[in-house]
Amino acid sequence: MDVLADIFIAPFQYGFMLRALIVSVLVGVMCPMLGAYVVTKGLGFMGDALSHAVLPGMVAAFVIGVNPFLGAMPMGIVVALLSGYLIRRAGISADTSVGILFAGLFALGVVMLSFTRGLRVSLEDILLGQVLGVTTQDVLLTLVLAALVLAVLYLLHKELVFASFDPAGATVIGLPTQALDYLLLALLAIVIVLAIQAVGIVLVLAMLITPAATSFLLVRNFPKAMFTGSLLGLISAVSGLYLSYHYNLPSGPSMALVATVIFAVVVAVKKAR
Amino acid sequence: MxxxxxxxxxxxxxxxxxxxxxxxxxxxxxxxxxxxxxxxxxxxxxxxxxxxxxxxxxxxxxxxxxxxxxxxxxxxxxxxxxxxxxxxxVAFVPQRQNINWDLPMTVWDMVMLGRTRQIGWIRRPGSADKQAVEDALNQVWMWDRRDALIAELSGGQQQRVFVARALAQDxxxxxxxxxxxxxxxxxxxxxxxxxxxxxxxxxxxxxxxxxxxxxxxxxxxxxxxxxxxxxxxxxxxxxxxxxxxxxxxxxxxxxxxxxxxx
The missing domain is CATH 3.40.50.300 (P-loop containing nucleotide triphosphate hydrolases)
Structure with a gap:
């Protein structure tokens, strides 16, 4: 029993580990909920690009001295809506216009960061996540925003699914399909910003699409896939956190690796059958 | 002419x-x-x-x-x-290529989409909606396949489900x-x-x-x-x-x- 307690309970005698656990659980659960839409709507590139594009907002928040997520959040939502507009309107392909916009914003963020030498900001933490460094304020923000996103996903489930499955049919029946699309992008931006705390800009995709993609291999029903994905995301995030504590590994990449290994195992088992 | x-x-x-x-x-x-x-x-x-x-x-x-x-x-x-x-x-049965087939959807859920207006925002389907979906599926002879994934049906069966959705829309x-x-x-x-x-x-x-x-x-x-x-x-x-x-x-x-x- 002592061994189990050492492995599972001992880490949480430290406040920073408890805060990290709460954020990891929330990120692990929330990402695949949105990820189910991302995977089925083919928004993976969009998700990746969006996570890079919030960097200037984060850096600006560092400079002003407020919580970086208060900068990233509005930036993410604005950029998500702007890219939704570009996808609809641009003469060039959606991939191209989103790619140009987001690569440009990421570059801007890195350049801005190079002017902030006085601040204790690590580019590595931003890129790969540093969930062990989250503050109590981060935890509260994450709780509130996760609750908000969950509530919207639950209340507007049938409308969001209809607009994602058959946009034309949804429009004909009288749903504001375009507004629902923008809403989904805004929710995606919020969840991505939350996930950046745990896995960083570069690895957001691992939490966003890997558990969701795994769940679609296991269950063939959209709501069930959302829940299965959440369970897998939770397992990935929490076990990644334990691995990082016990073996002194970076936490974000550990979580991403666990999610990837689960995906690989499920694929292998399915192929073997 | x-x-x-x-x-x-x-x-x-x-x-x-x-x-x-x-x-x-x-x-x-x-x-x-x-x-x-x-x-x-x-x-x-x-x-x-x-x-x-x-x-x-x-x-x-x-x-x-x-x-x-x-x-x-x-x-x-x-x-x-x-x-x-x-x-x-207006109920519309579109050409099937406009559908996002990557999103797994059962026949029952698909026909229930036709009731979106009657159900209303945020709310869940009531007994009248479930009855309408059942009637529509029976009318197109697809009741037995209500739990099947629509993407796994034949083209003709898919089209019957779309017609059922239009029926359910009433x-x-x-x-x-x-x-x-x-x-x-x-x-x-x-x-x-x-x-x-x-x-x-x-x-x-x-x-x-x-x-x-x-x-x-x-x-x-x-x-x-x-x-x-x-x-x-x-x-x-x-x-x-x-x-x-x-x-x-x-x-x-x-x-x-x-x-x-x-």
């Missing part, structure tokens, strides 16, 4: 107010004028076929009537209301775009029966198809469209060689039509 004028007059004198009236409709797609001054009307308890060569504007017409794309000019009245006012009052006007393309014999027969039942129940049905023999068999009226109305009237009076010649002038389909006549 005399047939057109006669047919239109006959039709409008049949009913006091048609459930679908289109007047001088102009629709552009980008720089291209796709519909040029289209005028016709469709009445309740009738099935109207819409035929024309590829690029004739059939899908554009349907997309305009269902509010998916805007008209540049003209007047559309659906049960006396404009397209904007009658949103949700509205006056039903529009089907190439609903019979790539559909197996059983599904074709089932959908024919359902459409005839809907017509007899007082619905107004518009149906685009390339299958002229099917149009001849199923429809009461026929709209011959090639950017503008070539002819519109009783199917038996419109589907004559002179009209078909003008409609499909130098088009391969016309040769198919001719060979069918022999």
């Amino acid at each position: 005399n047939v057109a004028a006669d047919g239109a007059q006959e039709q409008s004198s049949d009913a006091a107010s048609p459930s679908l009236a289109v007047e001088d409709l102009f629709v552009d797609r980008g720089e291209v004028q796709v519909l040029n001054g289209v005028t016709f009307s469709a009445n309740s308890s009738r099935i109207m076929g819409v035929i024309g060569p590829n690029g004739a504007g059939k899908s554009t017409l349907f997309n305009t009537l269902t509010g998916l794309i805007p008209a540049r000019d003209g007047r559309v009245r659906i049960n006396g209301k404009s397209i904007g006012e009658s949103r949700g009052q 509205v006056q006007v039903l529009i089907l775009d190439e609903a019979f393309r790539g559909v197996d014999f059983t599904s074709q027969e089932v959908m024919t029966l359902v459409l005839q039942e809907m017509r007899d129940g007082g619905k107004t049905i518009l149906l685009a198809s390339h299958n002229i023999s099917y149009i001849r068999r199923l429809t009461d009226d026929c709209l011959c469209l090639n950017r503008s109305v070539i002819a519109c009237g009783l199917t038996s009076e419109v589907l004559v060689p002179e009209v078909m010649d003008e409609l499909y002038r130098s088009v391969d389909i016309y040769r198919a039509y001719e060979s069918e006549q022999r």
Whole structure:
């Protein structure tokens, strides 16, 4: 029993580990909920690009001295809506216009960061996540925003699914399909910003699409896939956190690796059958 | 074209107010004028076929009537209301390639989407909605497959589920775009029966198809469209060689039509 307690309970005698656990659980659960839409709507590139594009907002928040997520959040939502507009309107392909916009914003963020030498900001933490460094304020923000996103996903489930499955049919029946699309992008931006705390800009995709993609291999029903994905995301995030504590590994990449290994195992088992 | 004028007059004198009236409709797609001054009307308890060569504007017409794309000019009245006012009052069976098949959806859930308006925002389906879905699935002979994933069904079965969704929507006007393309014999027969039942129940049905023999068999009226109305009237009076010649002038389909006549 002592061994189990050492492995599972001992880490949480430290406040920073408890805060990290709460954020990891929330990120692990929330990402695949949105990820189910991302995977089925083919928004993976969009998700990746969006996570890079919030960097200037984060850096600006560092400079002003407020919580970086208060900068990233509005930036993410604005950029998500702007890219939704570009996808609809641009003469060039959606991939191209989103790619140009987001690569440009990421570059801007890195350049801005190079002017902030006085601040204790690590580019590595931003890129790969540093969930062990989250503050109590981060935890509260994450709780509130996760609750908000969950509530919207639950209340507007049938409308969001209809607009994602058959946009034309949804429009004909009288749903504001375009507004629902923008809403989904805004929710995606919020969840991505939350996930950046745990896995960083570069690895957001691992939490966003890997558990969701795994769940679609296991269950063939959209709501069930959302829940299965959440369970897998939770397992990935929490076990990644334990691995990082016990073996002194970076936490974000550990979580991403666990999610990837689960995906690989499920694929292998399915192929073997 | 005399047939057109006669047919239109006959039709409008049949009913006091048609459930679908289109007047001088102009629709552009980008720089291209796709519909040029289209005028016709469709009445309740009738099935109207819409035929024309590829690029004739059939899908554009349907997309305009269902509010998916805007008209540049003209007047559309659906049960006396404009397209904007009658949103949700038209059921649409679209071409199947416009669906996101990557999203797993059961047959039951798919038909329940047709009840979205009746259920209302945020709320969950009630017993009336469940009953409507059950009735619709029974009508298209798909009740036994209610838990199946729609992506795993045959094309014909998928189309029957789309028709069931339209049934569950329970509205006056039903529009089907190439609903019979790539559909197996059983599904074709089932959908024919359902459409005839809907017509007899007082619905107004518009149906685009390339299958002229099917149009001849199923429809009461026929709209011959090639950017503008070539002819519109009783199917038996419109589907004559002179009209078909003008409609499909130098088009391969016309040769198919001719060979069918022999």
